[in-house]
Amino acid sequence: AQKVTQAQTEISVVEKEDVTLDCVYETRDTTYYLFWYKQPPSGELVFLIRRNSFDEQNEISGRYSWNFQKSTSSFNFTITASQVVDSAVYFCALSVLSGAGSYQLTFGKGTKLSVIP
Amino acid sequence: GAVVSQHPSRVICKSGTSVKIECRSLDFQATTMFWYRQFPKKSLMLMATSNEGSKATYEQGVEKDKFLINHASLTLSTLTVTSAHPEDSSFYICSARDRREESTDTQYFGPGTRLTVL
Numbered sequence: 001a002q003k004v005t006q007a008q009t010e011i012s013v014v015e016k017e018d019v020t021l022d023c024v025y026e027t028r029d030t031t032y033y034l035f036w037y038k039q040p041p042s043g044e045l046v047f048l049i050r051r052n053s054f055d056e057q058n059e060i061s062g063r064y065s066w067n068f069q070k071s072t073s074s075f076n077f078t079i080t081a082s083q084v085v086d087s088a089v090y091f092c093a094l095s096v097l098s099g100a101g102s103y104q105l106t107f108g109k110g111t112k113l114s115v116i117p
Numbered sequence: 118g119a120v121v122s123q124h125p126s127r128v129i130c131k132s133g134t135s136v137k138i139e140c141r142s143l144d145f146q147a148t149t150m151f152w153y154r155q156f157p158k159k160s161l162m163l164m165a166t167s168n169e170g171s172k173a174t175y176e177q178g179v180e181k182d183k184f185l186i187n188h189a190s191l192t193l194s195t196l197t198v199t200s201a202h203p204e205d206s207s208f209y210i211c212s213a214r215d216r217r218e219e220s221t222d223t224q225y226f227g228p229g230t231r232l233t234v235l
Contacts, residue, residue, distance in 0.1 A: 033223075042228065047225060091161070095221075102174075103222035109159070
């Protein structure tokens, strides 16, 4: 069975601070995909990144960066110089190929980030 | 690109009525769409997987006769909540997988529909 743990339920930071959102996953599959989604107060989930299990290169996109470490089964997300618009719930998700031949996406419980001006 | 729309965004209905929610992929074709339910301050729970031209696959515990899913085309899936009850009140979110990205399971999400059953 797959599992995604986001231990941080809520985080508050002051604007311009850096913040890291943790994500730890569990799977026995060697091929899988990891995702981060952002859910602002409006409710719509916004796709941020996809990483496959064979690509451990870290990625940077503007103020966002992701650190994928298979050795610790972690896929952490860092926001540099946070802004009020970053306030949202962030979900980490894991996708593996099920026995039925279809992908199954498992979400973590989410981390609510509040950026205070 | 990769825009998914949902309609309506918000609906209030009386207990016992049926409500239809539409999910459309606007700029890509989706052979597979998904329906999720999200309770306040909770994560998303997959309800069913909708495949174009075939019957939906429901997750354990989800009543298929209550939550009717139809995936009539490569850009449209509908979820009908039949004989709605107050406990069906929730935030329903659909997602669609671009057929060109089938092998990576990247899902693009709609804006959600907030259903309130009185």
